[in-house]
Amino acid sequence: MAAQLGSLSLVERDDPGASIIEVMVGFARTLRHAGVPASQERLQAMIAALAHLDVTLAADAYWAGRVTLCSDPEDLERYDMAFALYFGAQRATEGRRIPPPSVARAAPFEPAGGDPHDERTSEQPKFAAQASRHELLRHKDVSALNPAERAQLKRLFALLAPRVSARRSHRYRSASRGRVDLAQSVRRLLRAGGEPSQLARRRRRTKPRRLVLLMDVSGSMTPYAEALLRFAHAATRAAPARTESFTLGTRLTRVTRELRLRDPDRALAAAARAVPDWSGGTRLGDTLKAFSDRWGQRGLARGAVVVLCSDGWERGDPTELGEQVRRLARLAHAVVWVNPHKGKDGFAPATGGMVAALPHIDSLVAGHSFAALEELVQVIADA
Amino acid sequence: MHPVKPELSDPTALAAALGDAGYLADIGLATAAYLGMKMHRPIFLEGDAGVGKTSLAQALADVTGTRLIRLQCYEGIDATQALYDWDFPRQVLHLRAAEAVGVTGTDAGRALEESLYDRRFLISRPILQALEEPGAVLLIDEIDRADDEFEAFLLEVLADNAVTIPEIGTIRAESPPLVVLTSNRTREVHDALKRRCLYHWVAHPEFEREVEILRRRLPEASEQLITEVATAVRRMREADLLKPPGVAESIDWTHALHLLGARTLDRERAAATLGAVLKYQEDSVRIRDTVLAELAG
Ligand SMILES: Nc1ncnc2c1ncn2[C@@H]1O[C@H](COP(=O)(O)OP(=O)(O)OP(=O)(O)O)[C@@H](O)[C@H]1O
Ligand SMILES: [Mg+2]
Numbered sequence: 001m002a003a004q005l006g007s008l009s010l011v012e013r014d015d016p017g018a019s020i021i022e023v024m025v026g027f028a029r030t031l032r033h034a035g036v037p038a039s040q041e042r043l044q045a046m047i048a049a050l051a052h053l054d055v056t057l058a059a060d061a062y063w064a065g066r067v068t069l070c071s072d073p074e075d076l077e078r079y080d081m082a083f084a085l086y087f088g089a090q091r092a093t094e095g096r097r098i099p100p101p102s103v104a105r106a107a108p109f110e111p112a113g114g115d116p117h118d119e120r121t122s123e124q125p126k127f128a129a130q131a132s133r134h135e136l137l138r139h140k141d142v143s144a145l146n147p148a149e150r151a152q153l154k155r156l157f158a159l160l161a162p163r164v165s166a167r168r169s170h171r172y173r174s175a176s177r178g179r180v181d182l183a184q185s186v187r188r189l190l191r192a193g194g195e196p197s198q199l200a201r202r203r204r205r206t207k208p209r210r211l212v213l214l215m216d217v218s219g220s221m222t223p224y225a226e227a228l229l230r231f232a233h234a235a236t237r238a239a240p241a242r243t244e245s246f247t248l249g250t251r252l253t254r255v256t257r258e259l260r261l262r263d264p265d266r267a268l269a270a271a272a273r274a275v276p277d278w279s280g281g282t283r284l285g286d287t288l289k290a291f292s293d294r295w296g297q298r299g300l301a302r303g304a305v306v307v308l309c310s311d312g313w314e315r316g317d318p319t320e321l322g323e324q325v326r327r328l329a330r331l332a333h334a335v336v337w338v339n340p341h342k343g344k345d346g347f348a349p350a351t352g353g354m355v356a357a358l359p360h361i362d363s364l365v366a367g368h369s370f371a372a373l374e375e376l377v378q379v380i381a382d383a
Numbered sequence: 384m385h386p387v388k389p390e391l392s393d394p395t396a397l398a399a400a401l402g403d404a405g406y407l408a409d410i411g412l413a414t415a416a417y418l419g420m421k422m423h424r425p426i427f428l429e430g431d432a433g434v435g436k437t438s439l440a441q442a443l444a445d446v447t448g449t450r451l452i453r454l455q456c457y458e459g460i461d462a463t464q465a466l467y468d469w470d471f472p473r474q475v476l477h478l479r480a481a482e483a484v485g486v487t488g489t490d491a492g493r494a495l496e497e498s499l500y501d502r503r504f505l506i507s508r509p510i511l512q513a514l515e516e517p518g519a520v521l522l523i524d525e526i527d528r529a530d531d532e533f534e535a536f537l538l539e540v541l542a543d544n545a546v547t548i549p550e551i552g553t554i555r556a557e558s559p560p561l562v563v564l565t566s567n568r569t570r571e572v573h574d575a576l577k578r579r580c581l582y583h584w585v586a587h588p589e590f591e592r593e594v595e596i597l598r599r600r601l602p603e604a605s606e607q608l609i610t611e612v613a614t615a616v617r618r619m620r621e622a623d624l625l626k627p628p629g630v631a632e633s634i635d636w637t638h639a640l641h642l643l644g645a646r647t648l649d650r651e652r653a654a655a656t657l658g659a660v661l662k663y664q665e666d667s668v669r670i671r672d673t674v675l676a677e678l679a680g
Contacts, residue, residue, distance in 0.1 A: 041578060045424070049581075052421040053414070054393070063394075063414040067581040071574065073429065076584055 020055045026135055027086050028069055033377045034078050034159040038069040082159050086134050138371045143223030156370055160234040162377045164209040164305045209305055209333055210242045211235055216310035217247045218282035224340045228309050231373050233259045233267050244300055248287040249277035284353055285320035292327055301331040305383040309338040314353035322356030329360040334383040337361045343368035406442030407596050415583035425541055425562035427577055430585030433629020436565040440522035453522045454509035456529040466546055468506045474499050500550035510540055513560040521560040527570045538576050587620055600634050604641040611648035612637045618674045624666040636660040650678040
């Protein structure tokens with residue numbers, strides 16, 4: 001086990017408690033991406049709580065996290081799911097009325113696990129070891145995962161809830177309070193024959209932005225395609241009406257409808273069937289143009305947060321790609337480029353396509369590992 | 384009262400002490416309460432009606448050998464009911480008495496005015512009482528019934544463990560009270576308040592624990608009646624009722640059945656006493672056709 005843990009080697013530390021706290025902090029981060037508002041302040045409270053308990057016990061860690069990070073019954077479901085997935089331990093549900101989601105009942109990372117209450121009796125390194133294995137998996141490049149790891153990671157995607165935060169639209173709607181709408185008031189005044197009537201008021205309307213995901217599925221991106229599609233599925237589940245997904249290769253395919261299937265595996269299979277050009281070549285510039293012509297220009301990308309996932313390997317003309325990204329950037333509220341190679345040592349955006357696109361994008365993020373995709377959730381939320 | 388304060392070294396020890404005081408807490412609730420004591424943070428309890436939120440506070444006071452100070456919230460509650468008020472009739476009496484002996488002159492006048500706001504005319508309401516009584520347990524019950532403004536006010540007091548009375552000065556708790564807040568979720572409580580607290584959702588007890596609670600509360604009831612009631616109540620909670628029965632209801636039901644001489648749960652007596660456990664006509668109709676229909680006649 002120790003050899004397997006390699007550089008992380010959390011369980012080999014002298015103080016197993018310190019490593020658990022580290023892991024719990026990572027766990028809180030995951031929880032935040034899963035939609036539980038586990039703020040920095042709450043994180044501090046969790047660490048303070050752990051100091052009063054026996055952190056090497058799963059039950060103590062579970063409760064310290066739960067009473068400090070959650071604040072609503074709705075959080076609990078996500079918390080339980082995250083905890084089960086993260087630590088391979090489950091809690092007895094104790095007659096809660098909301099049944100835990102079926103994912104939580106799926107086999108945890110380790111076949112052992114069970115109820116953390118029982119773990120007071122079992123040896124403590126197991127809990128720490130599972131937690132550190134999890135951390136390792138979270139940071140591992142998804143292209144290097146073995147089938148077992150891939151299966152484990154699959155379940156973690158159920159925790160992601162990528163969503164764009166609500167925007168303040170420039171349109172106003174009528175309201176009984178808020179700023180006085182002069183034009184409307186004058187109209188009313190005239191209609192009333194010059195008699196002053198009620199002032200019309202208006203308020204800014206908050207309208208959520210759309211999230212558009214454009215995923216390169218050409219040969220060089222094949223190792224990342226599954227993870228990216230799972231990410232897209234999580235986003236679709238979080239906001240079905242406001243998420244649009246497309247694959248880019250030698251041609252453009254819209255997979256929005258396929259990804260709306262609830263079950264992630266079925267959704268991915270359906271998307272895979274819909275895409276005719278898996279692992280083929282790339283003509284990024286051309287397919288982006290096709291996107292803007294057919295969809296983007298007509299409103300789909302207007303004011304949206306557009307996430308383009310590609311390594312930037314371009315068979316076609318890089319200047320065309322640059323031009324198309326510029327066009328997209330003009331339509332969209334923000335363009336985020338996800339390049340899995342950014343997570344690798346010594347990365348510089350040297351491919352011709354990337355260089356041409358760089359001046360027009362708002363942020364460049366990695367996306368090669370689950371942890372990197374969690375960061376992407378944050379970038380999307382902040383866009 | 385418990386004169387000897389047990390050594391509460393961890394959540395399990397606290398759960399055991401609560402058990403001795405007649406309250407059977409699961410490890411989650413015991414951990415929340417334990418952390419509340421250790422971290423000096425309020426405990427925020429939410430859960431269905433009758434799951435034991437209020438009685439936990441009493442049990443905590445018993446265990447720590449202190450007094451329970453309770454503030455029941457309601458719509459329109461404000462600082463004069465929660466914190467302090469001036470005893471106006473007594474102030475008036477004091478003023479009259481001073482006038483009768485003939486207080487004159489500006490200095491004497493000012494002194495008189497000051498004496499009107501003497502500590503003895505101050506009426507301490509629950510929060511002030513709790514700040515002044517070392518280690519008290521302060522129960523702020525059903526906070527969801529109070530208004531937003533009251534929440535904001537509460538937030539301030541809880542943050543400082545102190546109150547400032549303009550005429551007297553700041554009163555700070557020597558050792559802050561253990562605060563238990565409860566909510567029935569009739570309204571969303573503001574996150575600013577929740578953030579200061581340890582949050583715990585109080586679930587209905589699992590079967591074994593409920594049986595144990597019933598045994599303790601009604602030692603005279605038959606064992607079979609108790610397990611059958613606990614089973615039936617558990618099924619009712621799964622039935623998505625308007626008001627799922629809490630522990631309070633299962634205690635009442637068992638009690639009613641016992642008074643009718645029941646040693647087991649039979650359909651006829653269950654139907655006759657259903658009002659003890661279900662509070663809505665719609666719920667009763669549904670349960671009569673499902674859970675009760677399956678009971679032995
Ligand atoms: N864990 C427990 N151990 C012992 N008695 C319990 C327990 N839980 C509940 N009870 C009993 O159930 C009854 C109801 O409890 P309580 O009034 O505390 O519930 P509550 O959650 O505050 O309800 P409400 O929301 O209606 O105020 C009380 O008589 C209490 O003694
Ligand atoms: Mg109560």
